[in-house]
Amino acid sequence: MNDATDEYRVIITRKPVRNARMRVMPDGTVRITAPKGFNTARFIEEKRDWIRARQAEMDQLAAGCITVASDRMLLLGTGYSVREGSHCETDHCDTVITAPNPPALRQHLTNDFRSLITETVAIRADEMGVSPGRCAIRMQKTRWGSCSSAGNLNFNLKLYALPAHLMDYVVVHELAHLNVLNHSPAFWSLVATQYPEYKNAETDLRRYWVAIERNHWWNTIQK
Template identity: 45%
Template sequence: MEVEVRYRPVRYARLEIKPDGKVVVTAPEGFDVNSFIKKHERWLRKRLEELEEVRKEASRGFPLLGRFYELELGDVRDVEIAGEKVVLPENREKARKALKELLRVKIIPLVALYSALMNLSPGRVYIRNQRTKWASCSSRGNLSFNLRLIALPEGLIKYVVIHELAHLRYLNHSKAFWELVGKFYPDYRTARGELRRWWGIIELNGGWRWVEGR
């Protein structure tokens, strides 16, 4: 287990596992890091085992709408799917644009449907290349969705839309917020776990590393 310790002016120590398997401990000066790691060793081992499974999935191919494809770059304008192969424009910016348009086709009808069902009025809808969040909701009611969502099964895309719409009413993760989400997506707890797994898959996937310029 590779461990990196970062001493910072923080009140409490925290653990983080990077996509490459490195364990990062952020702690105040003088903190007993060895005891901290030993205390959480079982949790760390479990998470590292899960990460290994994610790494295997990430190597299956390019994830798109919950399926894995052989990725090919070619002289195309849009995302083209033929059997087990997906073809993207060979220019990275054009590939991002094509994926954004594909996601927009999925997102806009969902926003329209669930905003009506939830009696909410969102502002503008954006598709962005976000690096830390699946989506976000601004104080003005604008919704931003991560391009990475196009990699997910459509059921999870629906969950993210419902989650962000719920923030138009509750700008927090209170009990009332989760009750609203649960009314329209009862299995939200499972969805949250699945989103963590898919984030790891995308982080480790070679095709997505190319798309994002990593």
């Protein structure tokens, strides 16, 4: 169910859960998961200050990131025009992407990104002395990437929106998990040997996540 206030949009999902949960999305939308009969109006009123604080945090993150026009797609850290055409093509010189429809655009970007990320993984894996397994590309909702206990890597297609140095950091991060599966001090020490500015990268990734979630074209192809 969709609802709205003067300040923000609210999406309410009724499920057989014990406690109500609330999240503020990057675009400011408030998502509530609540049991049947739960008073969501009162819940919203009680959390109004928290909601405003979270929305302000999202706005601040977005303000610290690149801003592209609403009709342009964030790709490789810059804005690309998207044009309708009979075939798919990316012109990196003129920053133009051509595709007949959103599903074709998503597949085209997946194919392009697979080649790019595979090359980056190969270079970094050689430098780090590790041997990853399969490398899959998915449109993930909460993670930039993941590494399984079997050594297989998953990368979010949204990484294609990032500038090259942040994409490189995510690769280093996931490859480091081949040696240390958790996020212990030993893991971060290993990451630091390959990417000393990892703390800055983590901050920038949060900013870009908000920017990507607010981008029209990324929202269009993930539906």
